[in-house]
Amino acid sequence: MLDRVTLYRAPTTAADADAVADWLDQRVPATVDVRDRFLADRDDDLAEAFAEARVLSPYDRETGNTMLGIVRYEERALDHPERAGGVIYDGLAVQDILRERLPADERSLDHLHVPLLDRVLGTWGDHDGRWHKRVNVLGQPALVSVPGLYEAPAKPEQYYKEKQRTAMVSGDTPPREVLEEQVEGEFLVEDDPRTTEAIKGYVLQVYHYLATGADFCATEGCRLANPHRQPGVIEAQLRDPEFCEAHAARYES
Incomplete structure (x- = not known):
């Protein structure tokens, strides 16, 4: 039985681990x-x-x-994570790296570890032969990528059209901040004040998987859904009702 959950802070991000923990504590029987x-x-x-x-x-x-220069970069990224960025990591490989570093007496499946990470994670898609960015990686430890919240789900179509149009006119891709001001639509951006609220659902997803063996919910708008586009993330994580009927019975506070 899963009776304990430990979250780990990601202090360089907008995610408030303590607020996420308080929210989760009201919905699950674990400590x-x-x-x-x-x-x-x-x-x-x-x-x-x-x-x-x-x-x-x-x-x-x-x-x-x-290569030595890459390892030196990773050393700096570990010591000064606020300076890191622009790299995607194999989420399953990172999971293995962190699993090996869990305390020896805390590795059983009754104690879930959930590091909130400031790294962008991906998993390989055998179906299309490419890497896909992810918000979370299920398992033990369960990984939740805060930058993945902004980068993994696709933004509204107009975002990419405006990006292409501006690049054709100016010969260069405009800064992300400019695009975000020019495009109407709902999507999360880096350091978004809604980050903590959205991350809550992704943390619950990793708990739900280890507690029940079931992965994502097929019902759009449920906190346990895994939408591939940003408008779906907004609907699932920031709008009421929080859960579909089946999961509301289990997780509504």
Whole structure:
């Protein structure tokens, strides 16, 4: 039985782990607690492990670049995460990296660990031969990528049309902030004040998977749904009702 959940803060992001924990604690029978950043205390091999988990190309299944300069970058990213960015990591490989670093007496499936991460994670799609960014990676530990919340679900179609149009006119891609001001529609952006509220549902998803063995809900608008577009994320995580009828019986506070 899953009777304990530990969340780990991601202090360089807009996600408030304590608020997420309070929300989760009201909805599940497990004890919920919060710890500081999972990667705060790195060992000598951690930077190289992250270098090996790097996605090299959107269409290349092989990962990893352990050249000295890349490992040095990963060391700096661990020590100063606010300076990192622009890299996608194999989510399953990162899961393995962090699982090996769980306390030896806390690795059983009755104690779920949920690091909130400031890294962009992806999983390989055998069906289309490319990497796909993810908000969460189910399992133990369960990973929740805060930047994945902004980057993984596709934005409204007009966002990409405006990006292409501006690039054709100016010869360069406009800054993300400019596009966000020019495009109407609902989508989450970096450091969005709604980040914590949206992340709550993704944390509940990883709890639900380990507690029940079921993954995502097929009902649009349920907190346990896994929409592939930003408007669907808004609908599922920020609008009422929070849950479909089946999951409301289990998780409504």
